[in-house]
Amino acid sequence: MTSTPNSLSLPGWTTSSRDMTGAIGGTPLIRLTRASEATGCEIFGKAEFMNPGGSVKDRAALAIIEDAEKRGQLKPGGTIVEGTAGNTGIGLTLVANARGYKCIIIMPETQSQEKIDFLRMIGADLRLVPAKPYRDQGNYVHVSRRIAEENGFLWANQFDNVANREGHRHTTAPEIWEQLDGRVDAFTCACGTGGTLAGTALGLEDCSRQAGTERPDIVLADPEGSGLYGWVKSNDLSVSGSSITEGIGQSRITANLEGAPIDDAERIPDAEALEQIYSLLIHEGLSVGGSSGINVAAAIRVARRLGAGHRIVTILCDGGARYQSKLFNPEFLRSKDLPVPSWLDK
Numbered sequence: 001m002t003s004t005p006n007s008l009s010l011p012g013w014t015t016s017s018r019d020m021t022g023a024i025g026g027t028p029l030i031r032l033t034r035a036s037e038a039t040g041c042e043i044f045g046k047a048e049f050m051n052p053g054g055s056v057k058d059r060a061a062l063a064i065i066e067d068a069e070k071r072g073q074l075k076p077g078g079t080i081v082e083g084t085a086g087n088t089g090i091g092l093t094l095v096a097n098a099r100g101y102k103c104i105i106i107m108p109e110t111q112s113q114e115k116i117d118f119l120r121m122i123g124a125d126l127r128l129v130p131a132k133p134y135r136d137q138g139n140y141v142h143v144s145r146r147i148a149e150e151n152g153f154l155w156a157n158q159f160d161n162v163a164n165r166e167g168h169r170h171t172t173a174p175e176i177w178e179q180l181d182g183r184v185d186a187f188t189c190a191c192g193t194g195g196t197l198a199g200t201a202l203g204l205e206d207c208s209r210q211a212g213t214e215r216p217d218i219v220l221a222d223p224e225g226s227g228l229y230g231w232v233k234s235n236d237l238s239v240s241g242s243s244i245t246e247g248i249g250q251s252r253i254t255a256n257l258e259g260a261p262i263d264d265a266e267r268i269p270d271a272e273a274l275e276q277i278y279s280l281l282i283h284e285g286l287s288v289g290g291s292s293g294i295n296v297a298a299a300i301r302v303a304r305r306l307g308a309g310h311r312i313v314t315i316l317c318d319g320g321a322r323y324q325s326k327l328f329n330p331e332f333l334r335s336k337d338l339p340v341p342s343w344l345d346k
């Protein structure tokens with residue numbers, strides 16, 4: 001008779017001792033078969049779409065809320081305000097529901113209908129604002145800050161609150177390290193706030209230092225329309241082009257990004273990212289969103305540069321269903337002059 005494995009010891013299957021927040025993190029690391037075979041490397045995606053709120057941002061939401069609790073900035077019944085592309089708002093609202101807080105979420109109206117509907121469904125006080133650049137006081141980040149200041153609410157401030165990256169430093173990075181027995185050659189990641197990229201990079205650096213090994217290469221994956229590729233390559237933050245991906249791209253150095261060890265950058269056009277998300281879906285059964293496509297495309301480029309035999313890790317930030325009306329909608333794709341995958345083109 002074969003013995004039954006103890007499910008409590010499997011990664012991602014631990015018992016949550018406090019509340020739903022125990023289910024955040026501990027995500028599987030999935031070997032991406034096609035990307036690995038095409039490059040002769042091993043390319044892994046951290047399945048962040050498996051978090052309770054469906055994205056990598058659950059980790060930042062929990063880290064920010066727990067930091068505020070520790071500092072005494074958040075009391076029972078308190079209100080959290082945040083400007084978000086959607087995923088952080090989802091994470092914050094779910095954790096707030098579990099811990100007895102209220103959430104006001106300010107979001108640009110250009111984000112996907114699925115994220116808007118989901119935020120309303122889970123009880124967020126959602127306020128949509130016109131999409132404006134950061135320098136404009138009507139930008140969603142500034143609107144959220146003002147609401148918090150005027151009412152004495154907690155402003156989560158995910159862009160410049162380094163509790164965000166510290167969350168990744170102490171969870172995402174050691175998880176990856178443990179899952180690969182410390183054998184990681186490179187990490188690629190896109191950047192919205194920079195929390196995932198910088199926190200994971202710093203955490204992998206901590207792990208390498210402790211192990212007495214060299215730190216993995218850290219490579220920014222950047223969409224068109226973001227200033228960070230130019231910043232990494234030539235210290236020039238100017239922006240050109242645009243992207244249909246949501247939640248990533250940045251035109252300033254946030255506090256989360258400051259001082260992060262970043263070795264190189266790849267700029268990924270939307271068509272290249274979409275090719276990856278369609279391939280992951282149809283050939284590997286992985287339904288992911290646009291930023292995951294940017295991440296995987298960058299991982300493939302890095303693998304080709306490093307040569308066969310290397311191990312590259314990236315982040316599968318959220319699930320494809322969140323973008324059904326856009327990235328998987330032939331009409332939307334045609335309106336952006338992007339190719340429509342064959343099985344959707346009916």
Ligand code: PMP
Nearest residue numbers: 087192193194195196247291317
């Ligand atoms: N991908 C998606 C889908 C996101 O919503 C975000 C955050 N807005 C990111 C990637 C970027 O993560 P971070 O804020 O940690 O840079």
